[in-house]
Amino acid sequence: MDIEKALEIVRHKLPKKRFEHSVRVAETAVKLAEMFNGDKYNCELAGILHDYCKYDELSEMYQIVIREKLDPALLGFNKELLHGPVAAIKMRDDYGIKNDEILLAISNHTSGRDHMTLNEKIIYVADYIEPERDQKNVDDIRKIVYEDKHLDLAVYEITKATIKHLLKSDKTIYPRTIECLNYYNMVKE
Numbered sequence: 001m002d003i004e005k006a007l008e009i010v011r012h013k014l015p016k017k018r019f020e021h022s023v024r025v026a027e028t029a030v031k032l033a034e035m036f037n038g039d040k041y042n043c044e045l046a047g048i049l050h051d052y053c054k055y056d057e058l059s060e061m062y063q064i065v066i067r068e069k070l071d072p073a074l075l076g077f078n079k080e081l082l083h084g085p086v087a088a089i090k091m092r093d094d095y096g097i098k099n100d101e102i103l104l105a106i107s108n109h110t111s112g113r114d115h116m117t118l119n120e121k122i123i124y125v126a127d128y129i130e131p132e133r134d135q136k137n138v139d140d141i142r143k144i145v146y147e148d149k150h151l152d153l154a155v156y157e158i159t160k161a162t163i164k165h166l167l168k169s170d171k172t173i174y175p176r177t178i179e180c181l182n183y184y185n186m187v188k189e
């Protein structure tokens, strides 16, 4: 799929604000690909497409999890987690994207996981630090990425902050997110 086509399908699918966020994630991801020697095309495409299913129906998401035999634990979670894996399936089936680097980055941007590829880490981080984001710790994460150039530490700090935020509101934590935390805690040094 070329970049123009990706922009077009996302523009038609998502509300304007979410489309603009997707473009900023793609731009940030390209910048990170340049810094960390990633694949710019894969990062740009995954950035544009990552939130494609953000507002789909939860019942449809559950059907896809069951039909595609995705991790059954996903059935205990909401759209916030599910829109990643479901978008990867739709991109593969409805738009013929076969590039695993792109599909993995889309799929895992909501949960993280251990042993992420460079492309996955770039999208995971770009989603958190694109220029309009304003989380309390976002400037700390930007410094870790742009000044310290420490992508694994950024993944760890993002995952830690996400889990803390979920725990504050008594949310359940998806096991792969905990595996992500533990793995990047180990490799971040």
Ligand SMILES: [Fe+2]
Pocket: 050, 051, 054, 083, 109, 110
């Ligand atoms: Fe997302």
Ligand SMILES: [Fe+2]
Pocket: 021, 025, 050, 051, 127
């Ligand atoms: Fe996003």
